[in-house]
Amino acid sequence: MTTQPPQQPGLQHQPGYPPPPVPPKKRSVAKLGCLGVLAVIVIGGIASVAGSGSDDSAVGTTSASAGTKPSASSHSSKAAAPRQSTVDAFKAYVKKHESARTREAATHVTKVQGADENNDILDTADIYTDYTGGLASADTGNAKLLASAFADFQASRGKASKNGLVTVYNADGDILSNGKY
Numbered sequence: 001m002t003t004q005p006p007q008q009p010g011l012q013h014q015p016g017y018p019p020p021p022v023p024p025k026k027r028s029v030a031k032l033g034c035l036g037v038l039a040v041i042v043i044g045g046i047a048s049v050a051g052s053g054s055d056d057s058a059v060g061t062t063s064a065s066a067g068t069k070p071s072a073s074s075h076s077s078k079a080a081a082p083r084q085s086t087v088d089a090f091k092a093y094v095k096k097h098e099s100a101r102t103r104e105a106a107t108h109v110t111k112v113q114g115a116d117e118n119n120d121i122l123d124t125a126d127i128y129t130d131y132t133g134g135l136a137s138a139d140t141g142n143a144k145l146l147a148s149a150f151a152d153f154q155a156s157r158g159k160a161s162k163n164g165l166v167t168v169y170n171a172d173g174d175i176l177s178n179g180k181y
Helices: 029-051 086-097 100-106 139-156
Strands: 109-113 123-129 164-169 175-180
Touching: 086 100, 086 109, 086 139, 100 139, 123 139, 139 164, 139 175
Parallel strands: 123 164
Antiparallel strands: 109 123, 164 175
16 A cells, blocks of 8 residues: 655646645745844844944043044034033932932942933933942942933933833943833
């Protein structure tokens, strides 16, 4: 007794002739398309964060405060005031509008990054501190205060986001807390 190969619907096997070729399986374009879109979003997000090459604000000196002369191409016809860094603006906001405990926590902020770019799709900002504790340390409460103050700070600048996430890091780069803004 010979075994018959499984029949495909719509294809008849004629005795004496070889079975018809089996058509190759079609890839689902929808599945590949969704994965492709997801890959583009993830790669684009990483590229925009890593490829920008500039910090919104880092504690340090600018070319004007370091004593070097800015290039002639950076001058416009009228003199512009130096732009306040985001970390300085954040600290000034906290000093003026937040509680004493939050003001004390803000003294530990060393850098604020990503606060000036919003697209309401995936907005992220990072606050770096000199805290040494981890996620379950006493510093977590202060980090939560900083995340909350950052949300107020962004709202005061008209940069509140529908999908904003602020993350507070310790001195080693480990997450202390996060919050929406």
